[in-house]
Amino acid sequence: MPWHEAPDGGGNGPATPSRDGAAEDIRRFDAALDPARAQGLLAALDLLRADASRGASLDFELLRSWQQHVLGTPRLPQFRELPAFAKQGRERYGIGPDTRARLDACLAESAPDATRPLPLTARAARAYLDVCFFHPFDDGNARSAFLTLVFVLAREGVALDGVGLLRRVTFRADAPEDALIFARYIGTHLAETRRNAAASDV
Template identity: 50%
Template sequence: MRDDLQAWLRVRQAVNWAGVQDVTGPIHGRRDGILTAAALRDKPGETARGDGLRAAWQRARTDATAGKALDFRLLHEWQKHVLGLPEVPFRTLPAFAKEGRERYGLSAETPLLFDVCLADSGASGVPLAARAARLYLDVCFFHPFHDGNGRAALLALGFVLARERILLDEVGPIQIRRYADDPVGAVSLARIVHALAVATQQRGQLPGRHPGERPPPAVRGPYVHAEAAVSAQGEEL
């Protein structure tokens, strides 16, 4: 039976992550993109799903400021906030996504491999945007939790960037559907993360704008087409 986690691990090894353009902090926009994503989960009179992501992101940002290394224990603590549960252990069965079209296998080594991938998020020699994108995909395709893996992936990506003093003001283009066996898509995500960081920096330097106001197309940068795709495909949280 097809195992898309194994497909991702092969892609992960084959991609030239070092070829992605680097970005350095500090970069801060006029709003917090992950908080904006959390607000999109709210419904009139009901904010539980958004509240979970907000609480988890607050904890993740605190951990990033403290310079903590990412491991499953840290991710697990955030996910408890995301899901509002006292415990969220690593899954004990194969996982499925995309209406069952992707299957992520499980063996005794899977949690150990996931820990290695989490540790890679702090490895030197790989550009920050590539490390953040690679980690996002690691969480998506290891699919460690029974629910909320898209949110866990977004938190992990935000954490790695925040640890280097980068806070994106827009995360929508990151959240379009990704496939485990797609090396072109993996590199594209890394380039999108870089472009979002550059665009956040540019928007933060614009005079006379109000928080939340959309910039002109020239400032939005090369991720504009990915952002349009989010509207067409919806978020994967």
């Protein structure tokens, strides 16, 4: 993928929104589906932001510490052991002895790398899609992918005041152009967040 073509979201550096777009969306969208679902996501959101503040490395161990709250399980969820399916069976995600290690290697590339600089929007989009298409959990992978995106942004001091384009979308594993479209969606939200924050400071 030509990730270097992703937009930069209106510049580098932290972005502090006037409102918490991720939490607001969870309270509006997920709470309408199931209050317990929203409560679990909000708990995971708090945890991931604490992890981001301490500069935690992104890997499956970190994902499953959030996913325990997402799924409300008494134990940490395990990496799936069987092939997974999505989109009513149209997509199949295989499993092999190295699948988890490959996911960890991909997630590690979400961190800034001076030798291979990529826009934050690209790294956040890729991490989101990696979780979607590696499909590490038996359930809740879309929610896990969203939390992963929020974490990648938060680790660099960025939050969004809206996430509408990022949660009610579907991307296909066999459509590479979808990846850059998603990066542009992140860039759109980030640029808008920066504009709104600047306007509120006037």
